[in-house]
Amino acid sequence: MFNVNFNFLEGLHQPAPRYTSYPTALEWESSDAHPAYLAFERLREDDRPLSLYFHIPFCQSMCLYCGCSVVINRREDIVEEYIATLIKEMELVHTLLGGKRKTSRIHFGGGTPSRLSRALFEKLFFHIHRLFDLSEVEEIAIEFDPRSLRNDSEKAEFIQSLGFNRVSLGVQDTQAAVQEAVRRRQSHEESLHAYEKFRALGFESINIDLIYGLPKQTKATFTQTIADILQMRPDRLALFSFASVPWIKPHQKAMKESDMPSMEEKFAIYSYARHKLTKSGYQAIGLDHFSLPEDPLSIAFKNKTLIRNFQGYSLPPEEDLIGLGMTSTSFIRGVYLQNAKTLESYHNHILAGSPATIKSKILSEDDRIRKWVIHKLMCTFVVSKEEFSDLFGYRFDEYFCESQERIDSMATTGLIQNSSSFLTVTPLGELFVRVIATAFDAYFLKTVSSSPRFSRSI
Template sequence: MLVHPTAALSPTHTDVPRANTWDEALLRRYDKSGPRYTSYPTALAFHEQFSPDDFTQALVRSNESHRPLSLYVHVPFCQKICFYCACNKIATKNTALAEPYLSRLDREMVLTARHLDTSRPVQQLHWGGGTPTFLTLAQMGDLIDRLDARFGLSDSADRDYAIEIDPREADVFTLRHLQSLGFNRLSLGIQDLNPQVQKAVNRVQPRVLTETLMEEAHRLGFRSLNLDLIYGLPFQTEKSFAETLSQVIELNPARLSVFNYAHMPTRFAPQRRINEADLPSADEKLAILHTTIEMLTNAGYVHIGMDHFARPDDSLAIAQRNGTLQRNFQGYSSHAQCDLVGLGVSAISRVNDVYAQNPTRLDQYEAALDKGRLATVKGLRLNKDDLIRREVIERLMCDMHIDLAAIGKRWQIDADIYFSTALERLRNAEQDGLITRHQHVVNVTPTGRLLIRHLAMAFDARLADQPTQHYSKIV
């Protein structure tokens, strides 16, 4: 049975647009392209003058903070390409090809760890991809051993060690192995349970595969399971996706991510295999979104924001209630105030006031490490204005409200004057009922949380200089 709220929650965390407040015309009017704000400034602001030396200096400076560490490891390999995919990946069935990559990862760990105080606890670990379970059990064990040797992994009960899993490439033995390696949270890709949709995106995945893994994960005591869904795929309708959601609710995951498919075939080659005529219309997508929110909230899930939902007893919902939710390159995170170190091709680090990104091409990543240096190809050191705006945007997207007086006090600025342009940009949003303002506090309404990316854009001082075609639609 689903766990329903056991504590009184703030209305900003539980209210959702119901039938009497759902305004399709309003949502369509605001459905422009914009950043997802997994960082501020966004990756489009990173520049190539930022060098590996700049990143190593940031690592050294970060030791003074004694903040815990968060490690992200990118495993780019997949056995089969899903046509909707926009991730950095390499399609192959040969697991031996991962061996040289694991060697480069270890070299990157050594080069990184020598600049870090490795007594800092690793509170968070996330393996993403690609498909991390592409690796053999032995390779996964080897990678964990290397991470532990270089950084010192944690066995603390409150650690958050997560891995993304393709149910087509994992079984109960995989889960038992992952548990023995220290993982306590799983994210399983589903996307849709409808066979016609699955065939159209080259991801045929019967429900029984997911169900078997989830049952075993619950039995083994994994703390939290996340399921990934995508709306906007070929042949999806409001009715068909509601049927998928009904089955997903029966599976009772602790978290759900329901992503909006962004069809960008000019940027992502696999998407060229999707027939655009088979995609649902804009009106149908809105109907799917509306049904999704209603069904999940009626089932007891909290709409965290954007595309994330969680049961009220899950650490994500608890962090939001406590005001400690964070947004990073993996989405919403319950562990705030960590320095994030990204390892692997395309990985991005967030260390205090610095972002650093590795090459997206495997050959460039390997060549840099073979020369005995970090693979950083671009990045950014934030100035004071960036830091202030990053805090405002992050708190807005995580808490669904901001206290400008508190921001002003913390940064010793007159926030009303400092953000006068942003507040003017929000005037229409306030008139349209997306936000309310009381003195220095801006609260996001139930309808506004669907357009939170638009609201955050008002505080983005760099947006005017960036090409919006690189961003997906907000809704």
């Protein structure tokens, strides 16, 4: 564990992106469908497999910490209409691809995708098989709310029958006081039951999501949460920092400020959890993931082939990712795309026969270079200056000369080591890699804003 003083933490407690994309979504431009047509035209140049992401935005209630794109809804007819539109979007993508395209990975996120009815799941998968080639699919994953088993005790068996082989369980915290404070009432026994069910079914990979920095959390309470999770021993864990963005998600204001852990307490929670997990046999992966040594994620991290995308850390190769559904994001051949952010707008775009794109970013050469560097830092904690030069034809130190002052400062404070051959993140710097990465973010360096843009690093 790291013992650092208040002034040191305060200096690093800065707003910083999570860099699941570069440039970040704040830098994407309002757009019509033209960039989407360009991206799909590039995609037709070869037949490499792609990945699909399906966004199911519906939740029955709002968790106060939530930063996702969700729609609070209990009406089945609204969900049915959404799935019908989602199928039409798949048909449009099928046409733009010129036929059935091999698909290696599929991910369902939300919202609460596990709350879809069996009938709607079956309908959706019928059309997925009709429109995409799943003959070589490696992974079909879903974000699963353990509370989904309340109304359908055999939902796990059902989704396995559809082909799902990886599941991510939303737990966040096992302590009742914390759950009450964030309005997510889910007992540890309920989470444990879901975990044991998926384990007994033989799912290839089980992940558990946790969040630190929530109201009523302390190092002592989170010590018990970590103990509860280690009792399960999932293949992977995600330990996310609570992203406080009330200017984007006003419902977060309902959490009492007096209940929130201080900056020092939040850092102590994370530092303890990271220490305990690694001492218990987990490999720390990048910023906020952990996996058992034999897990493919650990192997990719050790081989320095890990990639970062909208789902966080992922396995190589870096494939074209097509996002389907309201607010979904895609990355196709150097083009970022984002779908419409409301149900009405999404429906209207798709029913008009057009991609639902409302924002896009076509990467420039400089964007591609900086994306490579930032994702190397986020995924491997080291940048080879020789590899950089071989790939892009520039000398690293010359290309980033405007960042030299910040690089020197971070080296002085012990966050990085900078030599003629490598820029390496230190063990202490790994905890603040988001801040380190901002030194190479051209948009972050140039933007001066009086209003907040990103959550803070601690």
